[in-house]
Amino acid sequence: MYNILVCDDDKEIVEAIEIYLSQEGYHILKAYDGMQALKLLETEDVHLLILDVMMPRLDGIHATLKIREKHSIPIIILSAKSEDVDKILGLNVGADDYVTKPFNPLELVARAKSQLRRYTQLGGTAKEESETIYETGGLRMNDDLKEVTVDGEPVKLTPIEYNILKLLMRNQGRVFSIGQIYESIWNEEAIGADNTVAVHIRHIREKIEINPKDPRYLKVVWGVGYKIEKLERH
Numbered sequence: 001m002y003n004i005l006v007c008d009d010d011k012e013i014v015e016a017i018e019i020y021l022s023q024e025g026y027h028i029l030k031a032y033d034g035m036q037a038l039k040l041l042e043t044e045d046v047h048l049l050i051l052d053v054m055m056p057r058l059d060g061i062h063a064t065l066k067i068r069e070k071h072s073i074p075i076i077i078l079s080a081k082s083e084d085v086d087k088i089l090g091l092n093v094g095a096d097d098y099v100t101k102p103f104n105p106l107e108l109v110a111r112a113k114s115q116l117r118r119y120t121q122l123g124g125t126a127k128e129e130s131e132t133i134y135e136t137g138g139l140r141m142n143d144d145l146k147e148v149t150v151d152g153e154p155v156k157l158t159p160i161e162y163n164i165l166k167l168l169m170r171n172q173g174r175v176f177s178i179g180q181i182y183e184s185i186w187n188e189e190a191i192g193a194d195n196t197v198a199v200h201i202r203h204i205r206e207k208i209e210i211n212p213k214d215p216r217y218l219k220v221v222w223g224v225g226y227k228i229e230k231l232e233r234h
Contacts, residue, residue, distance in 0.1 A: 002116055005040055007031040007063070008078060013101075015094035017050060020105045021112060037231025038066055046073055050108070051095075053079040053086065069096035072134050072158050074115035078103070090201040096160045114187065118159040134169040137231035139208060139217050141169050148208070157206050160185060164197075165204055168218070168228040177225040179188055202224060 004026045006017045013122040018028040029044055033055045048172065053060040063076055077090035077098040087098045096115055097106050132143040138151040143166060148155040163185050182193035205212040219229050
């Protein structure tokens with residue numbers, strides 16, 4: 001059974017989310033501000049966090065920053081504001097997805113399932129005898145062990161970042177548009193996806209590139225999209 005931590009200062013919203021997610025067989029942990037959420041993460045095995053932005057004591061943005069120092073679990077941000085700036089702020093600090101209030105509970109359930117599926121696949125164990133490895137230059141991805149290294153040093157990616165990098169690593173040299181990346185990773189139509197994809201691409205660059213402003217691996221092809229450069233192995 002998967003544990004989902006729901007954190008919102010509005011107890012009625014927490015109770016409503018619990019009803020819908022419990023019906024899907026998930027175990028729900030509840031918190032009502034960012035500080036409570038952090039404490040629960042220290043003692044409980046949490047597989048997904050649903051986190052409101054506006055909360056007392058410690059808001060969702062600062063809580064996400066704190067959580068990302070230690071944890072790579074998926075985080076879905078809830079925000080009463082629909083402006084892009086709030087969505088991008090959430091993604092910038094490490095959230096994997098966002099849902100705007102008021103939300104359709106079935107949409108939230110679908111997004112929760114999607115994030116859990118990616119997270120559990122990312123932590124899955126290898127069953128095949130031969131390892132699936134993608135390499136270019138000093139960048140190496142072992143997809144069976146779900147490990148990424150740059151020049152032998154491990155790189156810690158969120159599930160979304162890992163899946164984007166895997167898509168590009170499996171197709172080195174091929175340019176993917178923002179729409180293609182979004183539809184491949186999120187499994188839904190890419191409407192207004194530019195900012196979402198761009199934020200995750202920037203995070204990946206910050207983790208795998210020596211100089212993210214002059215990337216060696218993850219290249220932009222202006223007006224077209226992104227690709228992983230095919231390089232000789234070190």
